[in-house]
Amino acid sequence: MAGKYRVRTDLAMENGEKYEKDNVEISGVVIRKSYDRKKDIHTTVVKIESEYGAKLMEKPVGTYITLEAPSLVVPDEGYHREISAELAYHLKKLLPPHVDSVLVVGLGNRNITPDSLGPRVIEHIRITRHIIREYGEEALGEDGTPMISALVPGVMAQTGMDTMEILQGVISETSPDVILVVDALAARSTRRLSCTVQLTDTGICPGSGVGNHRCGLNEETLHVPVIGIGIPMVVDAGTIVHDAVSNLLETLEESEIDEFLAELVPPALHGMCVTPKDIDETVRRLSFTVSEGINQALKEV
16 A cells, blocks of 8 residues: 655645644644735735744744735736735845845746746846946935846756756855845645745755755855745646545545545545646736736835
8 A cells, every 4th residue: 555645735824724624723823814805815824933833834944924915816917016015015024124135046947837937927027236336325216225136047958957056056146135036836725825924934856846845045055045936837646546535435534535635546546636728818917916916026125
């Protein structure tokens, strides 16, 4: 019999939901929820404050802010501007004080549509480092604008280098005060695809959305504060089966469901990801929404 099937998600709030379902209080974890009826945005702030809580949540100690906006899937420019402003508001709360230099990194493979969010976001980032270094802040006509640089490190199959290796070299030359890392994520629930944004001060793990984990990009490995920004673009095929079976067999314990799934879900299914059929247009639209949020937050630091 195959081993226990592990439901995969990059969203901290989804890891917390399994405990909320059973009315179990998680020691060392604080979860706050709010809803903006006018904007139709559900906000969940998860603060993991202890190693015990981190073990239960399967996430590092830190803060995770999740914005759920179902209307993000609709091509409404006015609504997307509201989401950009909301993203900027929360991003500013995670930024360290006195930011003079920022490096924005777009993770992912530009040639694979569900994984191209990071590179596409970089296309719209307002780059200022070269201008400020050459002409000073006065050239921008704004006071206090940080030096903003950007990088698309590609993937190991394209470069032969791990993303962390590339970033370590860039950091040693440019000395940023903070790094913003944008990447596509994986969700547990299909209803959260393309309409959920997660921000965290714990960094990000490249390739986690498709189960291809690399070295984590965080303050511990890069020695610079790292803020991760991601939108779930894929759902693991096995996870869809898991949730479908769980809904049908609600009377069973989780351990019994896992045992049943270990036999039901073939190994080949673990390597398959599901993404919406209109993902190309969705990524194009959301990359602009995220970049505008970043631009607005950095303009106001």
